[in-house]
Amino acid sequence: MRTTPRDAAPATGHPVLRAAGLSRVFTGRAGEVTALSEASLTVAAGELVVVRGPSGAGKTTLLNLLGGLDRPTAGTVHVGERELTALREDKVLELRRTELSYIFQSFGLVPVLSAAENVEVPLRLLRTDPAERERRVAHALGLVGLEGHARQRPYELSGGQQQRVGIARALVTEPSLLLADEPTGQLDSATAARIMDLLGELIHQRGLAAVVSTHDPLMVARADRVLEIHDGHLSEPAARGHAPDPLQAAARPVAPVTTEDTAPASAPAEEPQPEPLTRAELRRRRQRP
Ligand SMILES: Nc1ncnc2c1ncn2[C@@H]1O[C@H](COP(=O)(O)OP(=O)(O)O)[C@@H](O)[C@H]1O
Ligand SMILES: [Mg+2]
Numbered sequence: 001m002r003t004t005p006r007d008a009a010p011a012t013g014h015p016v017l018r019a020a021g022l023s024r025v026f027t028g029r030a031g032e033v034t035a036l037s038e039a040s041l042t043v044a045a046g047e048l049v050v051v052r053g054p055s056g057a058g059k060t061t062l063l064n065l066l067g068g069l070d071r072p073t074a075g076t077v078h079v080g081e082r083e084l085t086a087l088r089e090d091k092v093l094e095l096r097r098t099e100l101s102y103i104f105q106s107f108g109l110v111p112v113l114s115a116a117e118n119v120e121v122p123l124r125l126l127r128t129d130p131a132e133r134e135r136r137v138a139h140a141l142g143l144v145g146l147e148g149h150a151r152q153r154p155y156e157l158s159g160g161q162q163q164r165v166g167i168a169r170a171l172v173t174e175p176s177l178l179l180a181d182e183p184t185g186q187l188d189s190a191t192a193a194r195i196m197d198l199l200g201e202l203i204h205q206r207g208l209a210a211v212v213s214t215h216d217p218l219m220v221a222r223a224d225r226v227l228e229i230h231d232g233h234l235s236e237p238a239a240r241g242h243a244p245d246p247l248q249a250a251a252r253p254v255a256p257v258t259t260e261d262t263a264p265a266s267a268p269a270e271e272p273q274p275e276p277l278t279r280a281e282l283r284r285r286r287q288r289p
Helices: 059-066 089-098 115-125 130-143 159-171 189-206 217-222 246-251 279-287
Strands: 015-028 031-044 048-052 074-079 100-103 177-181 209-214 225-230 233-235
Touching: 015 059, 015 209, 031 059, 031 074, 031 209, 048 059, 048 189, 048 217, 059 074, 059 177, 059 209, 089 100, 100 159, 115 130, 115 159, 130 159, 159 177, 159 189, 189 209, 189 217, 209 217
Parallel strands: 031 233, 048 209, 048 225, 100 177, 177 209
Antiparallel strands: 015 031, 015 074, 225 233
16 A cells, blocks of 8 residues: 655565464353454565454454464464464463564553653563663653653553553564554544554554554554454455545654643553563552652
């Protein structure tokens, strides 16, 4: 879809994510629900794939399987050369800490930590040394235009700013694969468009492979490729021409952060949280004045 050249875009092409014949059947008291049916997709480095579909279509199920948060009933997922679906749980965790990052609809920030401390969490889990952590956290916050907000806690930030922290946290480990499940689902449409622009810029600049789900047709503007999902079936869109003009969309600059709305968001944190700090560390931080 994208027709304009990208500045400083690394060569795209080599597949980072490959899913083949992915199915997920949930068994409950009401019987079996096929949430995903034989989904296949390949995403190359530097490619942003948007998966669009209504609520209940299977977006979260698909992204959870791609990110190793859930196991498929059938099918395989490869991240780089490794088959995620064949790995033991500890190896999946390791892959999730190094190769892939997840952005949540409800931001998934730890409320008692500052913006900088939230971004630092994945580096602590990797036991990166403190000086290097500090450097990389500052860089990641700079990428999302939040260098002046490092010490604020999530409740002191707007929804858009909180999702910028979520993006910084996802990028700080320099993953090759980024997965975002309705990352703009809790934002007003103007903020959502800015966040999607920022995500698109960063994904293309940094040569990440990315899968972003949305139910918003306007969110496809930054996509290289759009897939649709309905009742667990993933497919190329049947008809073209409904998406916003990609040329126009690509020409739109990333909005400066100073225009971000500043009203604190009241987003509930119901999404899965990132792996927390140790209990002792959390206790220590809660006791802080
Ligand atoms: N843990 C579960 N148990 C039973 N059914 C589920 C579970 N998770 C999702 N589903 C069902 O699978 C379908 C797809 O859900 P989901 O992937 O959350 O859709 P979306 O993210 O597109 O809204 C829905 O019918 C949903 O009710
Ligand atoms: Mg969902």
